[in-house]
Amino acid sequence: MASVTCIVFLLMSVTMLATLPLADGRDKKTDDDLESPQLSDFVREVSDDEPEAARRPKLSPLRLGQCSASDYEPDYDDENAEDFYDNIDASNFFDDDQDAGKSLDDNAQFADPRCADGHVKQGKASGGHCFSNDKSYAVHATMTPYSIARTNNLTASKLAPEGCKPVQLWHLIRHGSRSMHRMDFMKMETQLPMLQKMILAAHSVGNGELCSHDLALIRVWNIKDMRMGKAGTLTPEGKAEVKGIANRFKAVLPNLVYKGYSISKPPSENARQQPGEGTKVAFAPSRQTYESSVAYLEALYGRRWGHFGLPVKGSKSLQYFHYCKNYVNKVMSRNKKHKPFHTFSKGKFIQEVMDSVSKRTGVNITLTKLRTMYNACRYQASWNPQRLSPWCTVFTPGDLEILEYWEDLRMYHDHGYQHSITYKQACILGKDVIRHFRKRIDRGNNATDSTAYFVNVEAFVPFLALFGLFKDTEALTSEAINKNRLWRTSKFAGYGSNFGLLLSSCTGESTNYWVTAIHNEEKIKLPGCDTSLGCPWDKFLNEYDFLEDCHFFRLCIRFTRRMCRPHNWHLTYIMNNWM
Template identity: 25%
Template structure:
């Protein structure tokens, strides 16, 4: 804090333009962990090497994927367009040497124009299609005995929610697995869908958690706490104008979406932030999701159980010799995937994240940038083995091996099915969403 006061005194009210070396435009390693708007390109496993496990062969591939990169929602599009007037004010003040952006960042801001139109709110982007298409190609390379096959309706099950972005993501994934010429009859999505989108199905959760002001207490306390207020003041100085919380949110949202839409380009609005400030903004997002969809509320794990039950029940049928598809492909949304993770205990920390422990939670497990970026995916592969335990499971998150708590560490990330049943079997036995519908009272 003392250093900050000294810096302010030395710089005075009129800050000078930064040197070229500190330009965001020239940053070789920008911070791109933007919570649920994180581009998938920066967080997934790049290897597509075939998975060959001695004495074991895969018998089912189960995947739950979020839709790929999407356009901004309708209100967000209007807010993005409203940035033009703020941009002009910033440029005018920077020309008067009020503010602190380098020459190239200023030039990029001058050339900026909104890249969203009202006709495409929430729809999948071209990058979103690529996210799912190449995800499918990589998994096809890893598990060719399961996925490098001709399509048959009894061998592959595809299901998605009732939105354009998940539907088109499913088609992109199918394109990567089977090719664009394959003729597939896909089921009509359910609305509401108690398995893929329990957040829409469960009215009790929507009222008691999602729209309960108490769920925002920690995020709001952080918003008006010292870390976020420091970000607000710093961005105001950097841009040469007084920035409100609403401005800050709008700038951050635009920065994130534009980077996700064009992964090889820079958004001029990202120049408003330092890496440390982006980490603070990321934490604010995590606080909201933690209490609305994560471990901050006990109801969340119960709402997220249907997908976990689906996975466990399918593997149990395979153990019992019942016929199952080789591939099960589900496409949903970040809210429901977070609820599913909460049900399984994925991303659980030893203590709750709160508005007051940001400094000690840098290595937290509940980090939505890594849990549910665009095109986030959780895959479970059921193996039959000829040595040791007869059935084992490999889990992958963003294509990287995921070792769930209680599973031994080994080269292949395999966990004995008996361990999984012991740890999670209660979910199959107790999953019941009947609590979602409160009795109507007069």
Template identity: 25%
Template sequence: MPIILWKLVFILLTTTVIGIFSCCYSNVIPEGDPNIPAIAKYFCTKGRYEEVNPYLIQDILAVNRSILKPPSARCRQIHLTAIIRHGTRYPTAKNVQKMQKLYELVRSSATAKHSWLQEIQTQWKMWYTEEMDGRLVQKGVDDHKHLAIRLSKLFPSMISEEKLRGRLIKFITSSKHRCINSTLSFQAGLTELWNIKDMEFDHAVNDALMRFFDQCDRFVQEVEKNPSALTEVDKFKQGPEMKRVQQKIADRLGVPYDLITDDMAEAAFYMCAYEFAIKTVNSPWCHLFDEVDAQVMEYAIDLKQFWKRGYGHDINSKSSCILFHDAFSRLDQAVAESKSDQPVTEAVTVQVGHAETLLPLLTLLGFFKDNNTLMSTNYASQTQRSFRTSCMLPYAANLLLVLYDCGRDGLRLQPLLNEKPVAFPGLNDQQASMPLYQDVREHYKHLLRGCDFETECRLFTNPTDA
């Protein structure tokens, strides 16, 4: 085939890929805003919440209550469980080390004559330190303050001053600083909203619930500490798509190809992502990637999340059994109290954890499961995948389970992800986004009867123990 024709085919394929990748967003991100990197929608778990809900860029406190759509006017909310990821944070010490190496390489060896590169070499200073190590930034404080206010507007009968003062809103958090500070920020959003100065509100630290993955021995042994568990990730990093990205970065910097490793490419991608998430700056580091490159980087990160926290290994999701049962026990209690005409004693539960808390639970519930497994060799066929952490798990990502008493229409449960209604996978109902609670329990009965954390996470010492 002539070279010109090959180039035309490449352009057409590239254009198609970009169009498909953008289609998971229900709202259009503002075009041409010089403060927003063109690749911002591919930042995976390092992405801003605003890229998932772009209407918040114009009004950070905007809500649309019409999306809830209960089946009748008789429906009233009786319980809300909110499982929330911490807000925007600094990079971890491990990522800071990688970024420092990249910065030193660019300062010492880059020879290309780009204005943005000269800006990095002469003006940009390495301000990240290992001591930051994943701590919450001011943007992360604002993430949770604003989320608290929006949820109080979305569910005014549940997240109310009366219920907060009555201590009917319970707060549970991971022990990590970023989660504790996110919890305090969520509380501050409410107390400042209602000008509450005469009371203080506590929180419970519970790593068994919010960091279950650390306490699941089988997950730690078979996945976390097992290099072969991420074989597909390693293969993709050595594959043609990633090699091409590395070569393009080297070309843009004017350095030999062998100086840009997959770690360097990841560090450059994160440098752009962190600058934007933390400072809302379209950093000169972002010039190292075009949109095609960003899609490859996003897939590499999604591949890791898939095999380490998602559908890649069964124990990934089963490690969240304890959180699954905790959520349904709260719902069951609210149902029992409502049926006996008693006041619901725990109106709202706010649980703050990590991306690693949410993803296994979403996987256990069956969300974002594609027909084909994500592999190192099927990047081109996965452009329409639903498993995209850029859409699922930005900073302050949240899964909401809202229980309604609808009188003659029964008790119903509505799941929302990042403030948008979603349907329980595989559950067919006329009210798909708000099915009968008993139908939800029937759908997940295999997990409610089984899925025991201690059993699933027990290490087998020899094959006969299995």
């Protein structure tokens, strides 16, 4: 019986083997042999954000006989983001670079492994704007690199009136360019590779209007390009931004920003008794502000910056917006329907951008995809301003101008002039200015020559508004775009942006002290002052006397222990509002 069973089993095995293909590997399905996407994958409307998605331009049908995209993945948003302050290495989120060594050859083509002849039909490359040949629009709101926002180098001339000598500097500095939040990377990881394949496939069958240069950049892009270390880590460009600021202020104000010290010299021959004495440096509780303060000290003291005695923990006062209950409840937690930023995203301007990008890429673009591509564009542009980001090529200069206004609108209403509590809470920093200057003027205390505080944009922008800077006569709205507006964050609140108040001692009879405002290394006229050179101390104090009357917790109401940790609400805000 056993022998009969063996014979039957052998016969069945031979029959099965006979049905298998020849062992040349052609019919074997591997990871690289992916199914061709269906027509509906490219022409269907995905209206996960906008009810008006049906109004988007329809793309011409794909001919599935041509070489097309592969590995279509569903589009979704992963909102399970973590607190970007946590010290967790996100390196496990990244795969190996599969595109290392790819050429940027303009004639390189999208090679589908299933195409025997290797021929790919070109898209309408000559019909649209070629971003690679026109890089005129390089500003991206609050993520604009400092090298683009800064127009002139700081010079010692005309920082104070004749007969006046600078004696003290109070300096507020936004951190330099940083790596992205983990939640941003999670969205890019799930969306950008799929969009890359869809764009290449659309152009292979005649859809889309990207030129060959722009298409080549998208072709060689890899998700690993978005990896710049842990969340909030300062990029090489960010370190260069901060070090450049330190070196230029050191050169212009050598006796304030930097006091020479040599260990080999006796104390009597040193300007100070220890390194860094006379200079105060503090940072807000975040990785990017801490690393910015370290870069600042490295530029001043080199390898001996550790002798300076930088605080171990960040200052809560520099993160004041986390602890203002009235601000959180009345502004940040406000319903989306009442925020012009969200109204604008549903309006005609953003719809025009989505239509434009859909036409250029050959792929129907939703608001979620638009936001993800714009973030990828400006992150890479801030990391390396000299190198064109592949994801910037999907936009025209007109598109980028609208997207810039989109974030300017958010900053205006959530961090600017729309609600008085927003800028009034920044009085905690204004009071610090008056206190430091009064010590020298009223008490003759010369212990502090310079103060450098490193903050996030949410603390930097309200402080500028507190002084009435960059204020338009009419509020920003979602109905129209004012191209001549003063409130343009790409000019005053990008990475590395800084605002300083310089106190000078004068020998003239009219005034004993003079205050000059410096923004991004240029003098700026303060409201109430006659010129950009500044004001006499008495006039400055009369104009901004409200700073001394700052009662932060009376204005904001204290958080209680029963409330959640303050940065939890901020994380929720970022998840729902982040550009």
